[in-house]
Amino acid sequence: MITSKTIANGIVRAVLILAVIFLALLFIYKIKLLFIYLFIALIVSLIASPVIHFFERRLKFKHTLAVITTLAFFLLLLIGFIMLFVPLIITQSHNLSLLDTAQLQQDLNSVVMQVKSYFSDYNIDTSKLMKEADITSSINFTFIPNFINSLVGILSGFGVGLASVLFITFFFLKDTELFTKSFRKILPDEHEEKILHSIRKVNHLLSRYFIGLILQMSILFVMYLIVLLIFGVENAFIIAFITALLNIIPYIGPLIATVLVIVLTMLGHIGPEAQGEMLSTTIYVLIGYSLAQVIDNNVSTPLIFSNSVNSHPLEIFIVILGSGFVFGILGMIIAVPMYTIIKVVAKEFFPQNPIVKVLTKDL
Structure with missing residues (x-):
């Protein structure tokens, strides 16, 4: 009772x-x-x-x-x-x-007026939209x-x-064998081989993942560098390198890279002679970066990552997005490695589970 x-x-x-x-x-x-x-x-x-x-x-x-x-x-x-x-x-x-912010404001106003005139030729009234948006005064x-x-x-x-x-x-590197021996001692005997096999598999897949990440950033670096060199942006090499490196943050990184390249491109065209070309060059660079990111998102990333960690591109997308919602930017960065570890461990210890079978069929 x-x-x-x-x-x-x-x-x-x-x-x-x-x-x-x-x-x-x-x-x-x-x-x-x-x-x-x-x-x-x-x-x-x-x-x-x-x-x-x-x-x-x-x-x-x-x-x-x-x-x-x-x-x-x-x-x-x-x-x-x-x-x-x-x-x-x-x-x-x-x-x-x-x-010269005053001159820059005038240049922006000039571009807005040209866009307005262009649309008016096609009987599209943009006056009301421009007035409501108040674009020129809202940009600081x-x-x-x-x-x-x-x-x-x-x-x-x-x-x-x-x-x-x-x-x-x-x-970590110097005492690898010592850590391995110590780790073996605390492992339960009935699961020792499974755990060690999981560690070896994870090590192999993560090595492939990081090599794939380096390859992806290298491809982006080349595309970014070509865009910046075509339009004569100062310090093209380092800007391309930094913006490609930001791609380590899935989905958010390219957005940060785009903002950064806009800022640096505008700063590179400050002065009495070059400032008039600032907005046009920045727009061209923005278009070039957008095309490079479209190629990366639809060709490079799915091929590289799906092959490196043996996961479907839709899996990768859902895992990164979900991890980002829960843990923020850091979660997005570590999402794929952590998901890979979970998949390997699940396949090793729960191979008969139907969900595990579906998710780990390519491992």
Whole structure:
């Protein structure tokens, strides 16, 4: 018979469990940066492993020396990438001092009047639409220096994260065998082979995924660079590189890249002689970038990612979108790797489940 004391004890136990769960989730939220660093370090480790194996097998390096050399090589690449920003920042800072917002406003008004005249020739009255939208007065060009200042602020806080990721990555790579042996000891014997096989499969698929991601960004970089060179945009190489790199954020990255290239293209045409061409060149570059993104979204991305992680493009789209709704931009970035891990584990432990069978038939 259930007594009031038993019910009270059950309520207290449930409250305590909920409190512990809440505190655990709160603790995880407070140290979320640590999990981000661990995740980035894991990605760098996956990318660095083939390079380390090359140094060990071909150049006969000791394991620790190979790890140090590989990380030094990656660090030099990162420093080279950051140094590419220096001429860009210097150029755009100089251009900002030459910005004539009044003339820019006049140019925009001129373009609006030309568009209005064009549509009126086809008996399309745009006066009311223009008046209601109030386009020319609603655009505030002071967002340009504010955007640049925000970008510099983000870059200035990059140091602690970089040092943390390098430190964690070093020990991930250096003590791989030690971690593997220690991990084997805590695995239950009946599931040891399944877990180890899952880890090997995940490692293989994620390596293919990140190689595919690099290939996708390389294709975008070439297309962006061609567009920028055709229209004579200053610092075309670094702008193409940065905007292609932003594609690591699915769906949102291309939008950020488009805004960034618009800003930098406009800044590159500031001055008494070039400012008249600012709007037309920016529009042409915007069209070129849009075409490149259409090609990437409909050709490159589905082919590369569906083959690299053996998932249907619709699966990828739904997973990225759902993860973005729940966890934001970070969720969109890690959506495909996490989904791949879940699929591999599900196939290994629940191979007879009908849903798992359908989702993992190509793994």
